[in-house]
Amino acid sequence: MSETSSLTVTIASLSAHEGQTVTLRGWLYNIRSSGKLLFPTFRDGTGTIQGIVPRAAVPEEVFETLKNLQLESSLTVTGKVRADSRAPSGYELDVESIHIISAVSADEPFPITLKEHGVDFLMEHRHLWLRTPRQSAILRVRATIMRAAAEYFDTNGFIRTDPPILTPNACEGTSELFEMDYFDDDKAYLTQSGQLYIEATALALGKVYSFGPTFRAEKSKTRRHLTEFWMIEPEVAHLELNGLMDLAEAFITHIVTRVLESHRADLKVIGRDVEKLEAVILPTDASSKVATATDTGTNIAAPTDAGINVIAPSGTGINIAAPTGTGIQVAAPTDASIKNESVILSEGAAEVEGPAVKTAPNRFPRLSYDEAHAMLEKAFAEGKIENPHTYGDDFGSPDETYISSQFSKPVMVHRYPAAFKAFYMQPDPLDPTKALCVDVLAPEGYGEIIGGSQRIDSYDLLKQRIEEHNLPLAAFQWYLDLRKYGSVPHAGFGMGIERAVAWICGLDHVRETIPFARTLNRIYP
C-alpha cells in the first residue's frame, strides 16, 4: 500500500485509460463479496467504478483492509482498468493496492444506505445525502442550468448588475419578508426580488440582468416552495411584452439545449424522460396538443430545417445570437412558424405594439388570460378539472397544471387582470383592466417558472398605483425618479432556478434542486 507513481485520474475519464494502471482518489461507495472475491464500488464525485479484488491476487493486507472497511471511508486505490461486460459501468478496476485516508468507524456507520429512506431522515442528513449518485447528478445539472442562464445573457449583450440583498422596504408589498435590525433604529429586509433596482440599471445600461439569492417568508409548504431560492432576472429598456415573451422563449430553449448537450448520463441517473425535454426545443411539435386545445383542427406543418429557429423581434434592441457550434440557427420566420402562430397567438396581440415589433416564431404556445380561462371553462364542462375557474380570479395550481398539461412545451399566459397583479405592471392599451404581463408555465404540471411584465413608464400612473396599493410613497421616490428622467418602455422577468431545475430534472420537490434547501420547517443542516 505504498505510494505509487501511477497516473491519478477521475472515474469519469476511466474509459480513456483502458489497459493502464491508474490511481483514483475517492470513497468506498459499496462493497459486495463472493467467497474469496471482493467487489468494492468506488466513487469520486465524477462517477462510480466497480473494483475486483481476488484474495489470491493481492497482498493479504489489501484484501483484509478492504473487507473490513466501512462505506464512505476515503481512500486512494490503484489498479488496472479493464473493460468487462459484467461490471455495471462496462469497466472495472483490478485492484492492486489501496491507501486508506480516513476509515469510517463501524460503531457509527455511514447513515445513508442504498435502501430507501424517508424525507425527514434524508433532509436531516442532507450533508451526507449529497454523496449519492442521484443527488450529485442533480447538482451537476443545476450548475449547468445556472451557467447556461448567465451565458445566455452574457453572450447577448446583457450586463450583469446585481441588486442589493438588504433592502429598506418591500419590493412589491405582497410576500412576507424576512426582517432584521439594521444598526440602531432601522429595519432591513432580505430581498424578495431585485427587479426595482435593475429597472434603474436597465435605464443606465440598456440590457441588464441580475442573478442571486432571494428570500420569501411565506408560510408555504409545498413541493414548489423554498424560503431561500435563486432567481435570474433580465430587465431591458425599450422592450415591450411580445419581445419579452420572445426573450423568455429563446432563454429557456438555450438552457434546455445546454442541459441536453452535456448531461445525458446525469439525466439517466436521475431517471428523467429525456424525450419530454427534446420536445421543448424541437422547432415545432406536430404531435402537440396545440391544435386540439384551440379546436381549430389546423394542421401544423413543421419547418423544413431541423435546426432551432431563434427569431429576434426587430426594433426591440434585442439581438439574439446563438453561440457558434451549438446547432442553434438564427433564422427568419418560416411560413410554417407563422402559420403555427396563427393557430395559437391571440388575435390582435401582435398589433398592440405596432409595426415596429415583428411577430414571434411562437414555438412556445401563447395564451391570453381570456383564452386560458376559456380553456378551463371547457375543461370543467367536460369534467377534466374539479373546480370551475372564476373569471377575474388568478389561476390556482390545479388550473396551471391543467393548462400546461395541454402542451408539450412551456406555455406563456399573458395579459392577466391587473387587479391581482403587481402595482408596477403596464396596463394593456387595448384593455386597461389587463396588465401586460406573462407567466411561463413549465410542462408536466411544474407550474410557474417565469413571471414577468412590461413596467409602467408613466410617472403619474405609477404614482397613482403606489397610492392605490397603500405603499409608502417616500420609499418609492427613487423608483418614481426613473419615470421622471427619460422614462422609456421597459420589461423584464424573473426565473426561479430551483423550479427550473425541478422541471428539467423531473423532480418531485424543489428541496432536491439546491445543496441545502431552506424550507418553512427546516434550517438544518
Place this chain on the structure above:
RNA sequence: UCCUGAGUAGCUCAAUGGCAGAGCAUUCGGCUGUUAACCGAAGGGUUGUAGGUUCGAGUCCUACCUCAGGAGCCA
C-alpha cells in the same frame, strides 16, 4: 393560518385491545463474478411527549410536539 395524513430498533416498515416482529445496517461465520449480491447466526426497543379509558394500550380518547403535502400566496 387552514385542511389532511404520519410518528414502533440506526434506517424502511409490520403487529383483531392480549408474548415487541421482519428486511437492511452492525458483529461473527459461509460462498471465486457479485450487480441495492446471497445463505446462516448474534446483539439491538422508555412504540414522539403528557394525561385518560381498560383486567390489559403500539393499537381507543384528549392535549401538545415533530414531520409530510395540499390550500391560500408566490418563482
